[in-house]
Amino acid sequence: MKVNGKHYRSLWWNSEKNVLEIIDQRWLPHDFRTQTVGTMEEFADAIVEMRVRGAPLIGATAAYAMALAMKIDPSNAYLEKAWKYFNETRPTAVNLRWALNRCKDALLPLPEDQRADAALKLAHEIADEDVEINAQIGRHGLAIIQGIAINKKPGETINILTHCNAGWLATVDWGTATSPMYHAHNAGIPIHVWVDETRPRNQGALTSWELGSHGVPHTYIVDNAGGHLMQHGKVDLVIVGTDRTTRRGDVCNKIGTYLKALAAHANNVPFYVALPSPTIDWTIANGVADIPIEERSAQETTHVQGIMPDGSIGMVQVTPEGTPGGNPAFDVTPNHLVTGLITERGVTPATAEGLQAMFPEFANVKPAAKNKKTGS
Numbered sequence: 001m002k003v004n005g006k007h008y009r010s011l012w013w014n015s016e017k018n019v020l021e022i023i024d025q026r027w028l029p030h031d032f033r034t035q036t037v038g039t040m041e042e043f044a045d046a047i048v049e050m051r052v053r054g055a056p057l058i059g060a061t062a063a064y065a066m067a068l069a070m071k072i073d074p075s076n077a078y079l080e081k082a083w084k085y086f087n088e089t090r091p092t093a094v095n096l097r098w099a100l101n102r103c104k105d106a107l108l109p110l111p112e113d114q115r116a117d118a119a120l121k122l123a124h125e126i127a128d129e130d131v132e133i134n135a136q137i138g139r140h141g142l143a144i145i146q147g148i149a150i151n152k153k154p155g156e157t158i159n160i161l162t163h164c165n166a167g168w169l170a171t172v173d174w175g176t177a178t179s180p181m182y183h184a185h186n187a188g189i190p191i192h193v194w195v196d197e198t199r200p201r202n203q204g205a206l207t208s209w210e211l212g213s214h215g216v217p218h219t220y221i222v223d224n225a226g227g228h229l230m231q232h233g234k235v236d237l238v239i240v241g242t243d244r245t246t247r248r249g250d251v252c253n254k255i256g257t258y259l260k261a262l263a264a265h266a267n268n269v270p271f272y273v274a275l276p277s278p279t280i281d282w283t284i285a286n287g288v289a290d291i292p293i294e295e296r297s298a299q300e301t302t303h304v305q306g307i308m309p310d311g312s313i314g315m316v317q318v319t320p321e322g323t324p325g326g327n328p329a330f331d332v333t334p335n336h337l338v339t340g341l342i343t344e345r346g347v348t349p350a351t352a353e354g355l356q357a358m359f360p361e362f363a364n365v366k367p368a369a370k371n372k373k374t375g376s
């Protein structure tokens with residue numbers, strides 16, 4: 001996607017310096033800063049501190065992290081150590097484990113002297129695949145938006161609500177939930193996006209920045225406005241992303257998504273979830289019982305970052321001194337509240353049968369004994 005007229009992915013390989021470059025998302029939307037990531041600690045920190053964030057981007061970053069690990073030490077022991085080290089960075093987005101497993105499975109059979117090159121090649125492949133997957137999600141999501149447009153008057157705007165940032169910043173490019181929006185906008189369909197602010201980290205500000213850069217009309221709203229807008233017919237559909245989808249179609253996404261799904265259900269508003277297949281955890285069915293929910297620092301709830309009167313980026317406290325804050329970062333929306341899952345292969349009902357029909361190669365994955373704390 002474009003930033004000040006220049007095309008960027010959310011991460012890219014700098015072949016002159018032989019390092020990964022990322023956008024440090026902690027400073028957005030106020031400042032566009034890029035950063036090179038060249039050590040194991042920098043990779044882990046980038047994920048933990050949410051310099052990179054969003055399930056698919058976390059997965060792609062982890063693949064580059066494994067490439068670095070293999071450059072440092074291509075032994076089996078270091079491969080296992082790196083897998084464990086990075087797998088513990090964030091617990092909920094299953095794309096992290098998916099990417100680490102894919103790297104491990106591909107690298108273990110290789111002789112050690114081939115692993116560093118193979119790992120880097122694989123990381124590039126995972127990043128490129130993510131872009132293609134998200135473009136496909138956009139094409140399938142576009143068909144849904146076109147279906148809604150048919151029932152509108154010519155030129156009438158379609159209002160879409162989204163939560164968090166499941167945009168190009170959360171992926172390598174296009175985004176998941178935003179990809180149908182970009183495709184619809186590019187196709188000349190008049191859309192307008194209600195952007196939930198998404199407390200406590202305000203990922204909605206990232207979504208607003210993205211949509212604004214691409215010229216997509218949007219309005220930033222407080223998290224609690226969605227139900228009211230739906231009651232008054234001001235939302236035609238909801239599209240959100242997901243960090244982990246179970247094999248029966250329960251979806252785990254940024255905290256507050258569940259409330260949007262409940263409101264959508266009560267108001268007959270279609271509620272779609274856009275996801276690349278690496279976000280599906282085929283080993284679990286019941287998302288509420290089995291998906292590990294990340295609990296982040298209370299400071300993310302008691303403080304808010306923004307532009308200070310002197311133009312610098314600063315943090316202000318919004319609660320009385322010493323107020324305890326609770327910060328579960330994700331929630332689970334049960335499958336019966338989901339109208340459909342928009343995947344790279346098409347749109348499927350959020351059911352075990354629907355997902356298995358779309359991805360038959362995973363039909364026989366065995367349920368794993370789970371460690372709910374780590375999801376592994």
Ligand SMILES: CSC[C@@H](O)[C@@H](O)C(=O)COP(=O)(O)O
Pocket residue numbers: 053054055056093163164165166167170171175176177203240241242243253254329
């Ligand atoms: C395409 S991204 C889907 C999800 O990862 C996104 O909606 C989300 O919840 C991101 O959470 P974050 O905590 O900002 O990493």
